[in-house]
Amino acid sequence: MKNAFYAQSGGVTAVINASACGVIETARKHKGKIGKVYAGRNGIIGALTEDLIDTSKESAKAIAALRHTPSGAFGSCRYKLKGIEEHRAQYERLIEVFKAHNIGYFFYNGGGDSADTCLKVSQLSESMGYPIVAVHVPKTVDNDLPITDNCPGFGSVAKYIAVSTLEATFDVASMAKTSTKVFVLEVMGRHAGWIAAAGGMAATKDMDLPILILFPEIAFDQKKFLSRVEAMVKKHGYCTVVVSEGVKGADGKFLSDQGLRDAFGHAQLGGVAPVIASIVKENLGLKYHWGVADYLQRAARHIASKSDVAQAYATGKAAVELALKGRNSVMPAIKRVSDKPYKWTIEVAELKNVANKEKFMPRDFITKDGFGITEKCRKYLAPLIQGEDYPPYKNGLPQYVRLKNVGVKKKLKQFKI
């Protein structure tokens, strides 16, 4: 009977731990077929350095609490394994560690890069005579994985951004007469505008709100932008601009890299919101405020989407069930069965079709003028932000769990990464 290895990869989300919960609880239900679940401390680095966490030391209650705890309970990392040709030693080290700890299942919870790593581990382990069943668990707030209808992690960010945009827009609306007229909210999404699109969900047929979206897929046109802001402020008295961190100018450069400098001439990093706000101020003379949601958006488990939590858990569970059926180099993907009522099921995607592919917003999800979302986009997004899944509270605070994260005794020599 083989043990399993589970690791979290890349930026964490409000529900990646719900996937961990799905993996561990399902493995525990199949105790006759699967041994212990070892987690990598700080992701794949934990495997390379043989820094494994024995999840069997955690109580059932603690594991259940992962379902409502944001962030990565075992630590994650931004560390991409390179190609096998360049860094064969790293892959061989992984297999060596897995062999030393009798690991036969590899569950990797991440985005496109980790899907690729997962595939390579499976292939190399086969060729090294120690075959490992490798299953990828999808996770990314960016919603940019192919095949799966949506990615666990995205729905909750989308809900947070939709709710926050609605609330901030109400705020501006009430202050606009004498104060702020334009509110700029910066959201994540370096390449794809899915998260920014969610800001558009704050406006509905019953709730006409002046919201303008800047997508990374659409080159920033300052003149057009200013004229739209001006028109909205003229009509409504105010407007909200939801801007993706990845918005680029016609020159292909990020707007956030416009060269902000402090008093000493040092370059300032990041923040497209202040750049947009000052464009508004310089050209239209309108009073503005700006916010940058940053980690708040992807950690906001307190306002997680119920469908997102359910899907994060379900993909974790499905990964173990697939592995036990001997399915290798695959990823459980979400298939949308119907929009209204929202129904979905889990299908199986081959990793070779998932790895290293990015899914952008289809052009017909963005309105012709480039500043809004279409009905088609609304139809896609609506079910993903559906339902609330509140964590338990004590003394006014969510009761998030911190695991003991007991290490497994090392058996091998050190390995320098």
Next chain:
Amino acid sequence: MKNAFYAQSGGVTAVINASACGVIETARKHKGKIGKVYAGRNGIIGALTEDLIDTSKESAKAIAALRHTPSGAFGSCRYKLKGIEEHRAQYERLIEVFKAHNIGYFFYNGGGDSADTCLKVSQLSESMGYPIVAVHVPKTVDNDLPITDNCPGFGSVAKYIAVSTLEATFDVASMAKTSTKVFVLEVMGRHAGWIAAAGGMAATKDMDLPILILFPEIAFDQKKFLSRVEAMVKKHGYCTVVVSEGVKGADGKFLSDQGLRDAFGHAQLGGVAPVIASIVKENLGLKYHWGVADYLQRAARHIASKSDVAQAYATGKAAVELALKGRNSVMPAIKRVSDKPYKWTIEVAELKNVANKEKFMPRDFITKDGFGITEKCRKYLAPLIQGEDYPPYKNGLPQYVRLKNVGVKKKLKQFKI
């Protein structure tokens, strides 16, 4: 039988509409004693320009929904009436409008400035032979009003900041091995550090988290700050810095006015978070992220504090009840009866003791080193963030109400403000 006038003043909050709900519902319960409730469109400006809203045109359901709707339903304004000597005409105009619409009660919902206006209206109306019963309803996210134990509006921001700090700190903790080690969160509070203090509530006895707070009450000491950040990162691997927008250097200047310039040399306004983040990067070379909560924090009705909502409603209700008892130039204030269990009651404060006084954080609420909160502060803050009071949702979004805001026919000549 006299009508009532109600207006919202200054920055709005997640619960100022709950106070409006308390005022209107209570007035409706006393139909034999009080006529219509007219609201000022965009605050006191609505009274000056005779732009009154007839709240009797709103259904009971719509008024009830104000309890769970953030922002100012009738519009607010940043417009301070000056001294009577300088602008007697403005005060006379107010009385003229009130007289024209048979208004005998003045309910003003705001902070210190509006308490002062409320007092002056009461005094002048008396001397002008048209006595108006003026009652102030406390509201400010800054929590800086005297006498009242706390201000409606603060508890919900405090809860939002405590929850967001907890969530973002969990996020950084899981990424710190290879990525962000310092997260900087900018919060409101230009003069008083109450909101920043709430960030400290994310850490508890059971949940030791490295959180460092920068208060406007404590002059920024870069050397001391950097050494604390370094020590926290050494011990925990990461830390979160909660910085008040009002933090000043030893020279008394706002840190946010450090002179950020764009590529064209234009001054950039605001954002102390990027300033702190670049100090960390320049001096310690640590990877950072920063967020600016801005309006998101004070509009976040989705995570409002239950005690805050109850108190906002109760002060609105009490204001009407006091007025009907003939109490003039007063404000319902919150009196804390016990900490655990939290019990509070409404007492009556004389406006002359409230107007134009700011309440800062007591020094013994801040730890000796100036970077944290003391047990005394925790004891004070804990009940204020207690309990959740979720709004109803539909299709994944909170069901916030927008009123019809039907105008009252004007009777007077135009008045230029």
